[in-house]
Amino acid sequence: GESVGLHLPTLSVQEGDNSIINCAYSNSASDYFIWYKQESGKGPQFIIDIRSNMDKRQGQRVTVLLNKTVKHLSLQIAATQPGDSAVYFCAENGSNDYKLSFGAGTTVTVRA
């Protein structure tokens, strides 16, 4: 079965609000985590990544938080914009393994 999963399949957010997308993983040996954004009809695009020796990493308008104790990952998007409407996937990479395991994705819809 899947080792990575997202808590909610859909998220509706008011434009300008902050979004929080959650992800749980089960492989305690995973040492690398990554968030992707996929727009309709396109391939996944990298948003941000984090390694297991960190608990927080910030990018432009995005922050990833990693809680290894409860095996939880979250993506925060500040001041959500219409262009943020997409499916968001978390993925994890176990140690000594080339493979990324993807969750099922959360569809984010931004309301004007």
Place this chain on the structure above:
Amino acid sequence: NAGVTQTPKFQVLKTGQSMTLQCAQDMNHNSMYWYRQDPGMGLRLIYYSASEGTTDKGEVPNGYNVSRLNKREFSLRLESAAPSQTSVYFCASSEVRTGEQYFGPGTRLTVT
């Protein structure tokens, strides 16, 4: 710099037909991957190539074969297509084992 390119973009096959999906990357990456994406699901790894000259099975390899033609190109072959192989196929590449994977635009395959 085109990144990861895939051909064809769309394909319709009859059950039992064969075809090869082509993928090329111009980023000089060592590792390449083939995923399939079905509605409402995350990406599942079919095969990967950690480096030129090597290939390994992923999560769902049955019914597929791959060839790492050179460092740039990684093809996926369906020898006898089945309706269960109707999906969107993505190729990806990465520089190192635990690092960002760059995705192509995808091939939408329908098997009737």
